[in-house]
Amino acid sequence: AQSVTQLDSQVPVFEEAPVELRCNYSSSVSVYLFWYVQYPNQGLQLLLKYLSGSTLVESINGFEAEFNKSQTSFHLRKPSVHISDTAEYFCAVSELGRGSTLGRLYFGRGTQLTVWP
Amino acid sequence: KAGVTQTPRYLIKTRGQQVTLSCSPISGHRSVSWYQQTPGQGLQFLFEYFSETQRNKGNFPGRFSGRQFSNSRSEMNVSTLELGDSALYLCASSRYSSSYNEQFFGPGTRLTVL
DSSP, X not given: OOEEEESOSEEEEETTOOEEEOEEEEOSSOEEEEEEEEOTTSOEEEEEEEOSSOSEEEOTTSXXXXXXXXXXXXXXXXXXXXXXXXXXXXXXXXXXXXXXXTTOOEEOOOEEEEEEO | OOOOEEEOSEEEEOTTXXXXXXXXXXXXXXXXXXXXXXXXXXXXXXXXXXXXXXXXEOSOOTTEEEEEOTTSOEEXXXXXXXXXXXXXXXXXXXSSSSSSSOOEEOOOEEEEEO
């Protein structure tokens, strides 16, 4: 079975500082990787995803994540955060080619990013 | 293009009652997944429907059930509610049932069981 670990439940940072939200996973099969963001009283929005190809993926709002297969990690980074980035961030994986788990995402417990002025 | 809609947004029930939650996927999407979100357990997969068939089911008791209609709209039902069923129930839709298709989430239904 899949497991996804987000190492930090809370990450407080000051505005314009860099941030890294860590995510590790374990799986016996290959995976696709996702980062979702959840603002208060809202559902989850996809931030970025890794399916194949370049291990560095970027989002339109300045976040990036790098897939590291040997370390089974998919850490999320942003060089300079804004107050509007305050939200909860979830790392998720899905398994390739397993009919029994199609359409299923395995989520980490989430990291609350709080950006202070 | 309208997003995923869930009704109702908030619900208060008492123990022992049953509840039905509704999810309308994005037009053209045929896969609907349901997740339960709680502070204690995080986000947990309930089940996934594709073309009116349940494709996958998470590790929840039989009190949790669902169905999908021919227009891809989905409902989930929880019978004999328990206090621990209080949660945010999220519905997600995707075009197909696959590992790589992006899942688009609705705003959720906040269920409180008293």
